[in-house]
Structures are given as structure tokens and as C-alpha cells.
Amino acid sequence: MMKLYLVAVLMCFACSGSYGQSLSFLELQSLTNMTDDQVHNYLLVSKGFRSIGMKVLNGKNFEFFRSNRVDPDKVETVSLRAGITGTGGNVSRQVIYFTLRGQDISSLLAQARHSTMSLVFQGSDQYKNIYRFDNSLFMAIISTGFNKRSGSVVLEEK
Numbered sequence: 001m002m003k004l005y006l007v008a009v010l011m012c013f014a015c016s017g018s019y020g021q022s023l024s025f026l027e028l029q030s031l032t033n034m035t036d037d038q039v040h041n042y043l044l045v046s047k048g049f050r051s052i053g054m055k056v057l058n059g060k061n062f063e064f065f066r067s068n069r070v071d072p073d074k075v076e077t078v079s080l081r082a083g084i085t086g087t088g089g090n091v092s093r094q095v096i097y098f099t100l101r102g103q104d105i106s107s108l109l110a111q112a113r114h115s116t117m118s119l120v121f122q123g124s125d126q127y128k129n130i131y132r133f134d135n136s137l138f139m140a141i142i143s144t145g146f147n148k149r150s151g152s153v154v155l156e157e158k
Contacts, residue, residue, distance in 0.1 A: 022047050022048065022049070022067055022076055023047060023076070023078070023097065024108075024111060025108050025111035025112050025115055025140075025153070026111070026115070028078075028095050028097055028108075028153060028155050029095075029115075029138060029140075029155060031043075031078070031080065031093070031095045031155075032092060032093055032094070032095050032138070032155060032156060032157050033090060033091050033092060033093075033157060034083075034091065035083065035091055036083060039080060043065050043078065044065075047067075048067060048068045049065040049066060049067055049068065049076075049078060050065065050066055050068060051063060051064070051065055052064045052065065052066050052077075060081050060082070060094075061081065061082040062079045062080060062081050062082070062096075063079070063080050063082070064077060064078070064079050065077065065078045065079075065080070072100075073100055073101065074100070074101060075099075075100060076097065076098065076099045076101075076104065077097070077098045077099075078095065078096070078097050078098075079095075079096040079097075079098075080093055080094070080095055080096075081093045081094040081095075092156070092157045093156070094154065094155070094156040095153075095154070095155045095156065096152060096153070096154050096155075097152060097153040097155075098150070098151075098152045099150065099151060099152075100149065100150050101149075101150075102144070102145075102147075102148040102149050102150070102151070104151070105142070105144050105150070105151025105152070105153075106144070106148075106151075108142060108151075108153055109131060109142050109144065109151075112131070112133050112140060112142060112153075115133070116135055117133035117134060117135045117138060117140060118133065118134060118135060119131060119132070119133055120132050120133065120134045124146075127145065127146065128143045128144060128145050128146060128151075129143065129144045129146070130142075130143050131143075131144075136158070137157060137158060138155060138156070138157055138158065139155070139156055139158055140153060140154065140155045140156075141153070141154045141155075
């Protein structure tokens with residue numbers, strides 16, 4: 001019985017150091033059509049992010065969120081373009097996710113490959129590998145640094 005307890009304690013310590021990205025590919029996809037209140041409740045309350053303010057990029061308003069991770073090498077950021085309300089009342093927004101951890105972006109790339117979206121382009125520029133996924137509703141561009149230490153996901157509804 002003591003050995004079983006010792007194994008359980010060791011497993012807890014081993015698992016406490018593990019880490020995964022805070023948001024899955026499907027969750028990033030869901031953020032594209034949430035209202036502002038839903039986004040805030042989801043990211044701030046459920047996922048442990050905090051708002052770090054609004055910025056204008058290329059003439060578009062974005063709100064930035066940062067994960068509450070203490071280690072700067074594990075920080076994730078999510079940028080959300082201000083939602084555009086369509087004629088039917090549906091909200092549409094661009095979602096940009098950035099991480100400094102290669103494991104996070106590799107996991108999101110694997111999730112995208114297993115999603116309902118098809119890989120329609122795979123290439124690179126001088127800084128990163130680029131993957132474009134597409135279906136009838138969404139478009140996603142996943143970029144991974146050549147050094148495999150960072151990456152981003154840009155996701156939006158069509």
C-alpha cells in the first residue's frame with residue numbers, strides 16, 4: 001500500500017510540470033463568432049487570460065489577451081479583431097494566437113490536420129513554415145518558426 005501511495009505522489013509531481021496550450025484549435029475557431037461578453041467570460045474566467053488592452057493595427061481594432069503564466073517562455077497571447085455583426089445578428093471576428101512554445105504550435109497544427117478543414121497550402125518564407133487550412137466556413141493560417149520555438153494561428157470566418 002505504501003508503494004502505491006509513493007507512486008501516486010511521484011506521478012503527481014511529474015504531471016505538475018507538464019504543460020499544454022491553453023486553447024485548442026476548436027476553441028480558437030469558436031472565438032471567431034462569440035459576442036464580446038462571451039469572449040471575455042470565456043478567456044478571462046474559464047481560461048486564465050487577462051486583457052492587456054486595445055490597439056489599432058492596419059486600421060482595425062484589436063483587443064489583446066495574455067495568459068497568466070508566470071514563466072515568460074510559456075506566455076500565450078490572443079488578439080481578437082473587433083466583432084463585425086452581420087445582417088442575421090451573427091458576429092464574425094479574426095482571431096490571432098501566438099505562443100513562444102514549439103510544443104503548443106505543433107499541437108495546434110496536429111489538431112488542425114485532424115479538423116474538418118483541409119490543408120490547401122504548405123510552404124515557407126525566409127522566417128517560417130506556413131500552413132493554410134480551409135473549408136466552406138473558415139480559413140486558418142498556421143505559422144511555425146524554423147527554430148521550432150514559436151508560432152501563430154490566424155483564424156477567421158469567411
